Amino acid sequence: MDLALAPETLARWQFGITTVYHFLFVPLTISLAALTAGLQTAWVRTDNEKYLRATKFWGKLFLINIAMGVVTGIVQEFQFGMNWSDYSRFVGDVFGAPLAFEALIAFFFESTFIGLWIFGWDKLPKKIHLACIWMVSLGTILSTFFILAANSWMQHPVGYRINEERGRAELTDFLKVLTQDTALTQFFHTITAAFLVGGAFMVGISAFHLARKRHIPVMRTSLRVGLVTVVVAGMLTAVSGDTLGKVMFKQQPMKMAAAEALWEGEDGAPFSLFAVGDVAKGHNDVEISIPGVLSFLSDNTFTSHVPGINDINEQLQETYGPGDYRPNIPVAFWSFRWMIGFGMASFGLGLLGLWLTRRKFLLPPALRTGEDEVPHLVLFRNKALSPKFTRLYWITALWTMLFPLIANSWGWIFTEMGRQPWVVFGVFQTRDAVSPGVSQGEVLTSMIGFTALYAILAVIEVKLLVKYVKAGPPELTEADLNPPKRIGGHDEDDADRPMAFSY
Amino acid sequence: MELHDVWFVLIAVLWTGYFFLEGFDFGIGVLTKLLARDRKERRVLINTIGPVWDGNEVWLLSAGGATFAAFPEWYATLFSGFYLPLLIILVCLIVRGVAFEYRAKRPEERWQTNWEHAIFWTSLVPAVLWGVAFGNIVRGVKIDADMEYVGNLWDLLNPYALLGGLVTLFLFTFHGAVFAALKTVGDIRGRARALAVKLGVATAVLALVFLVLTQLDNGDGWSLAALVIAAVSLVGAIGAIAAGREGWSFALSGVTIAATVTMLFLTLFPNVMPSSLNDAWNLTVTNASSSGYTLTIMTWCAGIATPLVLLYQGWTYWVFRKRIGTQHIADPH
Numbered sequence: 034m035d036l037a038l039a040p041e042t043l044a045r046w047q048f049g050i051t052t053v054y055h056f057l058f059v060p061l062t063i064s065l066a067a068l069t070a071g072l073q074t075a076w077v078r079t080d081n082e083k084y085l086r087a088t089k090f091w092g093k094l095f096l097i098n099i100a101m102g103v104v105t106g107i108v109q110e111f112q113f114g115m116n117w118s119d120y121s122r123f124v125g126d127v128f129g130a131p132l133a134f135e136a137l138i139a140f141f142f143e144s145t146f147i148g149l150w151i152f153g154w155d156k157l158p159k160k161i162h163l164a165c166i167w168m169v170s171l172g173t174i175l176s177t178f179f180i181l182a183a184n185s186w187m188q189h190p191v192g193y194r195i196n197e198e199r200g201r202a203e204l205t206d207f208l209k210v211l212t213q214d215t216a217l218t219q220f221f222h223t224i225t226a227a228f229l230v231g232g233a234f235m236v237g238i239s240a241f242h243l244a245r246k247r248h249i250p251v252m253r254t255s256l257r258v259g260l261v262t263v264v265v266a267g268m269l270t271a272v273s274g275d276t277l278g279k280v281m282f283k284q285q286p287m288k289m290a291a292a293e294a295l296w297e298g299e300d301g302a303p304f305s306l307f308a309v310g311d312v313a314k315g316h317n318d319v320e321i322s323i324p325g326v327l328s329f330l331s332d333n334t335f336t337s338h339v340p341g342i343n344d345i346n347e348q349l350q351e352t353y354g355p356g357d358y359r360p361n362i363p364v365a366f367w368s369f370r371w372m373i374g375f376g377m378a379s380f381g382l383g384l385l386g387l388w389l390t391r392r393k394f395l396l397p398p399a400l401r402t403g404e405d406e407v408p409h410l411v412l413f414r415n416k417a418l419s420p421k422f423t424r425l426y427w428i429t430a431l432w433t434m435l436f437p438l439i440a441n442s443w444g445w446i447f448t449e450m451g452r453q454p455w456v457v458f459g460v461f462q463t464r465d466a467v468s469p470g471v472s473q474g475e476v477l478t479s480m481i482g483f484t485a486l487y488a489i490l491a492v493i494e495v496k497l498l499v500k501y502v503k504a505g506p507p508e509l510t511e512a513d514l515n516p517p518k519r520i521g522g523h524d525e526d527d528a529d530r531p532m533a534f535s536y
Numbered sequence: 537m538e539l540h541d542v543w544f545v546l547i548a549v550l551w552t553g554y555f556f557l558e559g560f561d562f563g564i565g566v567l568t569k570l571l572a573r574d575r576k577e578r579r580v581l582i583n584t585i586g587p588v589w590d591g592n593e594v595w596l597l598s599a600g601g602a603t604f605a606a607f608p609e610w611y612a613t614l615f616s617g618f619y620l621p622l623l624i625i626l627v628c629l630i631v632r633g634v635a636f637e638y639r640a641k642r643p644e645e646r647w648q649t650n651w652e653h654a655i656f657w658t659s660l661v662p663a664v665l666w667g668v669a670f671g672n673i674v675r676g677v678k679i680d681a682d683m684e685y686v687g688n689l690w691d692l693l694n695p696y697a698l699l700g701g702l703v704t705l706f707l708f709t710f711h712g713a714v715f716a717a718l719k720t721v722g723d724i725r726g727r728a729r730a731l732a733v734k735l736g737v738a739t740a741v742l743a744l745v746f747l748v749l750t751q752l753d754n755g756d757g758w759s760l761a762a763l764v765i766a767a768v769s770l771v772g773a774i775g776a777i778a779a780g781r782e783g784w785s786f787a788l789s790g791v792t793i794a795a796t797v798t799m800l801f802l803t804l805f806p807n808v809m810p811s812s813l814n815d816a817w818n819l820t821v822t823n824a825s826s827s828g829y830t831l832t833i834m835t836w837c838a839g840i841a842t843p844l845v846l847l848y849q850g851w852t853y854w855v856f857r858k859r860i861g862t863q864h865i866a867d868p869h
Contacts, residue, residue: 100637114615125608133601148587468616470684531866
């Protein structure tokens, strides 16, 4: 059979397409749920209407986004069985449990309380309604935790034994699966990276409106919230990424070597900024690198030894028998760089933005602005940026809004492709994981079907987002400002009042 | 009763929850064309399930996830074996979820009409396919010694399974019509009752044939008892809705669904997916289940989470207990 269309290749492409696509919605869902909840909390506490308008605005974008996240997530739950039945048979005893926990605990939370939040504006007292969005946020975070525990087990299997008789892995220590350092650092890294996405999204859209001097009070606040989120999350993403790199260096040295295209082991290994490798010959033709940095990333010293791809491949051959244990090196190398590059560019821009829009105590009185004014962007003391540069900043903020999302995608491509040829590192190879009974035609059908459907939905979703972004925060109605005092809505005397929200 | 038997019961409970809840969801989707006379009425119907459909669907994800964890072999054989029908179900559920959320997000006539067509078809098709899938599971399909499904798509489309598909379609639509009568006010409520009676009678005929065939093929005393409960409660549900007792009718149509799922699982036990090629190749609660340790952990999780879920999902229904009529639907925005 043509290798390019082998069921394994197709199944991998399908998994890649559906998972990366699903994960375009996930980080924004995680972060916007919490940020919207934060804005609503500010409204409940201060009664300041700008917070309610901000809640409604970001909440609407959040809902358009989570709808896609939820429906594309259904595929994830079932495609292990569909395309990867031998994987499912082999790991189900271990891998199934966190997935079931995710559904039973996190998904129920998320989807039940989101219904209450969407339709509950005129049915629930203020504080209970607020609690609902926090429950949604908790649901998204729990879901992240369980699914990453499952994924971490694929990166670094622990708490299991191999049952030779049944030919499968069996769980022996569930707590260890949930709390191993791979799971905790991956969780930390994914959550912080998710907030980087939400923060940059808020900054970009606020910049869009502020550049046009529209909806100023709401967008001023949103810009601030977004910038602080970007900076804090960006910093923590870097810290957690560094921790994860060190964990990975110990557990999957091949992945780290591949990330660097470091063919031969070195003391004080360099970090390459750019490299063009010759995979067949096992060395780089062109390379620009900073000495010592890779050693530092792996082990916190600038001099320690980092083993190279060729060394590790030999070691793995000794342990697991003949074979090629190298992942796709160019993909690993570049995805690692794009992840860091896009993520840190966004962090840097956030830091710049936070400085440019700094508040009173760092700003001379003449440059301070009120609630209804677009903030002056002040780079140096006593002088606001010229209109040209101000505009440039707003445009940059808007157009770099998706940088962290791109970084997230490359991060997943890196960590999943960098683990190859293993599906469960050191235990089970990807080529053994596919469904033996599923035909090439079937996989091709579903791959084309999902890709086409997802492409259409992407167009629809983006158009809707653009429409609601442009529309800006809604005007508040009488009903918005008078939430019910009792559960279930207002008294019977106005039983015919239209619902605050209806599909 | 060993743990894998407990889990057999729990999987049945999760499917019962799913068919009970998304059953009326699917029914409402189908009724948008059968019952609603104009856009406003369609919106009334859609909004009866607006706050809850998403939570209802998680019962499916839980049934899937729990099957993966408790019976990995069952999960693997079922979903790789029923590949194309499952693919169609997934596509439907994707489009359906988006349709609910996006339909009212633009005012254009064509946009809304398109999503309404989508809601109808993506409710109808899974309602049929779940019946086809369970018909096949109960009847047995071509499974080889390696637990792999070796039949093709056409093997799944046999008359018995297709009848099962019609049964679930009608049962869910009936259940949905009773739910519509229970949740709406005004003209549509009366029509929902009248339509429910007709749908109920059709369901009764189809379900009786299907369940009796199942009983004759594989039944025992217990499954016969479940069959009788399903039949009696269905007749009761029809009688109650005809008499205008919507709450009773809904409870009884729920019992019908639960008894039907129970009966199918009783005829399965101790198999989870019998092989039509050789009895020795059946997937059973023993050879398809996870280790005792995993099942213990899963039992704790489900034992605590499921009652909580019932509690807070039940609370949701209480929050949204008011009936909806055309007067409650704001003009298109």
